[in-house]
Amino acid sequence: MSAPAQALRSLHHGRAAGDPLVLPGPWDAASARVFADAGFAALATPSAGVAASLGYADGQGMPPAEMFAAIARITRAVDVPVTSDVEAGYGLPAGELVERLLEAGAAGCNLEDSDPASRALKDPRRQADWLAEVRAAAGDALVxxxxxxxxxxxxxxxxxxxxxGRLYAEAGADCVYPIMAPPAQLADLAEQIGLPLNALCKAGGPAPAELGVFGATRVTFGGGLHAQTMSGLADLAASMRP
Structure with missing residues (x-):
């Protein structure tokens, strides 16, 4: 088992209600250092934030090589585990996907079960079979x-x-992420699926600690932190105009 994955996996267990694992989403090395220096135990790169920082729309043709290079720059910049959103795997075979994630220094990955281009849900059993292939290729080296x-x-x-969720648990997933699930359903989902549950923290919604009380084991932000930062930068830019 790789040390980063072991450290990240351990952070998912033994957590009290109201104390979820909070994973800020850096989009480049500089933002990663800010979050790590603030004391966060791990980070989660968002596909949307990384893509936007490189001039692409999320799920709209960003070359995988650019994503993995960005992940590598982020992991090199910090001493905490980094898990990375790699959308639906970019069509890569499971072995190649795992190899490229590990080469980039990732301790984990987020894999979605809909097609980023068509937005259609994938067949759950085929998705579970693919996740099982990723697990077999990664062993314990990725969360x-x-x-x-x-x-x-x-x-x-x-x-x-x-x-x-149950199919994905059987396939070897460490945690599940029912994105956009209503907070009131989180505890029921976690109990019925039987794995730690990731919840999305959105601006104007429940805070991370509140999501933990609702049943989330870990909390991520998607591209929200990058979007908020860009909004602040836009305000700054506007204030500089003569």
Whole structure:
């Protein structure tokens, strides 16, 4: 087991309600250093934030090589574990995806179960089979966060998310991420799926500690922190105009 993955995996367990693992989302080496220096135990790169920082729209044709290079710059900049959102895997075979993540220094990955281009949900059993291939290729060297997109793309019922989550748990996922799930459903989802649960923290929504009380084991921000930073930069730019 790699030391970064072991450290990251251990951070998911033994957490009290109201004390989730908070994973800020750096988009480059400089932002990663800011979050690490602030004392966060681990970081989670967002595909949207990294893509935007390099001039691409999320899920719209960013070359995988640029994403892995960005992840590598971030992991080199900090001494804490970094898990990375690599969308749906960019069409790479499981072995190659794992190899490139490990070469970039990632301790974990976020893998979604809808197609970024078509936005269509993938067949859950095929997705589970693919996740099992990723697990087999990675062994214990990556913490796999299996994103469940039913609340985002399709059936918004607990049952639909639980069906996928249980399949992904059987495939070897370490945690599940029912993105956009209502906070009131988090505890039920976590209990029925049986894995640590990742929740999205959005501006104007419940704070990370509140999401922990609702049932989240870990909290991420997607591209939100990058967007808030860019909004602040836009305000600064406006104030500089003569």
């Amino acid at each position: 796999i966060n299996a994103r469940i997109d039913t609340f985002l793309r399709g059936d918004r019922t607990t049952a639909a998310a639980v069906e996928r």
